[in-house]
Amino acid sequence: MKVQIDAGRCQGHGRCYDLAPGLFGDDDEGFGKVLGDGAVPPEEEQEARRAAANCPERAIRLAEGA
Amino acid sequence: MTTMTLPPGPSLPRFAQGAVVLTARLRGMRRMRARYGDAFTVNVPIFGRAVVISDPDEAKQLFTASTDLVENVRPNLGRVLGPGSLFALTGEEHREQRRLLVPPFHGRRLAAHERTIEDETVRETATWPEDRAFPALPSMLRITLNAILRAVFGADGDELADLREMLPAWVAYGSRLLVLPIPKTDLGRWSPWGRLWIARRRYDAIVDRLIDKAAAEDLDRRDDVLALLLQSRYDDGSPMSRAQIADHLLSLLVAGHETTATTLAWAIERLRRHPALLRDLAEEADAGGGALREATITEVQRTRPVIDVVGRHVTADGYRLGRWTLPEGCTVLVAVALMHEDEALFPDPLTFDPSRFLGVRPDLYQWIPFGGGRRRCPGAAFATMEMNVVLRTVLRHFTLMPTTEPGERRHSRGVANAPAKGGVAVVRRRSPEAMPPSTIGTAGARP
Ligand code: HEM
Numbered sequence: 079m080k081v082q083i084d085a086g087r088c089q090g091h092g093r094c095y096d097l098a099p100g101l102f103g104d105d106d107e108g109f110g111k112v113l114g115d116g117a118v119p120p121e122e123e124q125e126a127r128r129a130a131a132n133c134p135e136r137a138i139r140l141a142e143g144a
Numbered sequence: 145m146t147t148m149t150l151p152p153g154p155s156l157p158r159f160a161q162g163a164v165v166l167t168a169r170l171r172g173m174r175r176m177r178a179r180y181g182d183a184f185t186v187n188v189p190i191f192g193r194a195v196v197i198s199d200p201d202e203a204k205q206l207f208t209a210s211t212d213l214v215e216n217v218r219p220n221l222g223r224v225l226g227p228g229s230l231f232a233l234t235g236e237e238h239r240e241q242r243r244l245l246v247p248p249f250h251g252r253r254l255a256a257h258e259r260t261i262e263d264e265t266v267r268e269t270a271t272w273p274e275d276r277a278f279p280a281l282p283s284m285l286r287i288t289l290n291a292i293l294r295a296v297f298g299a300d301g302d303e304l305a306d307l308r309e310m311l312p313a314w315v316a317y318g319s320r321l322l323v324l325p326i327p328k329t330d331l332g333r334w335s336p337w338g339r340l341w342i343a344r345r346r347y348d349a350i351v352d353r354l355i356d357k358a359a360a361e362d363l364d365r366r367d368d369v370l371a372l373l374l375q376s377r378y379d380d381g382s383p384m385s386r387a388q389i390a391d392h393l394l395s396l397l398v399a400g401h402e403t404t405a406t407t408l409a410w411a412i413e414r415l416r417r418h419p420a421l422l423r424d425l426a427e428e429a430d431a432g433g434g435a436l437r438e439a440t441i442t443e444v445q446r447t448r449p450v451i452d453v454v455g456r457h458v459t460a461d462g463y464r465l466g467r468w469t470l471p472e473g474c475t476v477l478v479a480v481a482l483m484h485e486d487e488a489l490f491p492d493p494l495t496f497d498p499s500r501f502l503g504v505r506p507d508l509y510q511w512i513p514f515g516g517g518r519r520r521c522p523g524a525a526f527a528t529m530e531m532n533v534v535l536r537t538v539l540r541h542f543t544l545m546p547t548t549e550p551g552e553r554r555h556s557r558g559v560a561n562a563p564a565k566g567g568v569a570v571v572r573r574r575s576p577e578a579m580p581p582s583t584i585g586t587a588g589a590r591p
């Protein structure tokens with residue numbers, strides 16, 4: 079699984095980096111960013127789904143199987 | 145036609161219910177919940193028919209609903225702060241403007257505000273008397289007003305002195321005018337709206353002067369909100385209008401100061417009634433830690449949320465919200481304190497116990513002092529950092545004396561609830577040798 083943030087939609091609500099700090103961080107300006115290349119280790123898939131489901135802007139995309 | 149299903153509720157005349165819910169707010173709501181369950185329908189002045197909810201799943205659904213279905217509650221603070229205020233804006237325009245206001249209160253710029261807030265706190269508390277009871281709220285109001293003025297306008301100056309003097313009155317008008325109809329004709333300068341409009345003209349003149357001054361400076365080197373908004377450009381390259389800038393700045397000043405100060409006053413009120421916690425917090429502050437202090441602030445906001453209800457306005461007929469189907473025009477109020485007192489979410493809910501948040505982030509749809517979803521308070525990270533720095537500074541410079549007096553009651557100041565006696569403090573200054581050196585750095589900024 080891979081995660082991506084659509085920067086055009088992100089509003090910096092910060093749910094992603096609160097819920098899945100291993101996968102997301104915040105940039106200098108306070109918007110969400112994907113850490114590394116966005117590849118999700120199997121044990122963090124649950125967190126990735128939680129982050130995606132809780133983003134108020136639906137800005138997080140999950141690519142299954144990638 | 146869709147059949148509407150609203151939660152049950154009393155059939156008292158509108159006026160009486162309004163009095164129940166809005167004046168004895170929390171008591172009234174607790175009574176309704178005991179009688180009807182976690183959702184009920186009331187008929188109140190200002191909002192008309194309103195559905196009050198407190199179930200976290202329903203609140204989450206409401207907070208994340210698309211803007212075709214629900215919008216900000218009407219009327220809201222926008223009518224006092226101006227049409228360009230985030231409170232008044234809706235849909236795509238709200239999104240676009242809000243995005244511009246993220247950077248000044250997050251990330252790199254957030255850390256830059258820490259020092260200013262610590263300095264403001266040291267300066268304000270220098271006048272605190274020892275061994276004599278005094279309300280902490282006036283001091284907290286001055287600290288938070290200065291903090292937000294500096295974040296919004298940058299360096300201090302004569303204009304800020306003018307604003308400092310006029311803004312507190314504004315918050316008071318604002319909360320009263322929220323409930324009065326806007327007159328169609330000017331009722332004169334002594335009517336409440338007339339006074340607001342005069343204050344607004346003064347405010348606009350001050351902001352005009354500040355913008356003229358800023359235009360003569362190198363804006364790239366400034367980190368304040370005014371500089372940022374002056375530099376922002378719409379997609380077509382046009383700058384933001386002065387009226388829009390003025391509305392944003394006023395909204396930040398009004399929304400950002402009293403809420404934070406009343407929460408800090410509650411923190412003082414709570415801490416003095418928990419001596420063991422007070423000792424642990426002082427030790428932690430000396431050792432340079434902050435986990436317990438962060439958990440304490442979270443617990444203060446759970447048990448003493450300063451905003452009672454977060455509202456939305458249903459814009460689609462037949463909107464399905466959990467168990468309910470709501471008509472267009474219906475108001476939905478999420479009852480913050482009722483949710484925070486839910487035994488199923490927080491065991492032993494009336495007990496003040498910061499350890500429930502030690503090392504755990506609160507669930508953002510169960511712990512909602514800042515509202516939720518797209519309109520969740522954009523100043524939450526700033527306010528959290530600010531409260532952390534103020535408390536840390538107070539703990540390092542003073543010993544807060546515990547008390548066995550009963551807890552202070554809630555007193556509504558209009559928009560925010562404050563402790564009725566202003567959060568009475570009794571302090572003793574710590575000797576300079578006992579004080580640890582100031583360590584700037586890790587005031588946790590989230591949530
Ligand atoms: C402890 C302090 C604070 C509390 C308890 C608080 C609480 C709230 C609440 C409950 C809302 C409504 C959210 C919703 O509708 O879901 C809100 C909105 C807002 N707050 Fe705060 N707030 C605080 C501090 C601040 C600060 C420091 C600022 C400015 C930096 C600020 C600026 C705003 C603005 C502009 C809005 C309107 C957002 C919108 O409609 O999109 N607040 N706040």
Ligand code: SF4
Nearest residue numbers: 088091092094110133
């Ligand atoms: S939760 Fe969504 S909107 Fe918020 S920072 Fe993350 S991606 Fe951006």
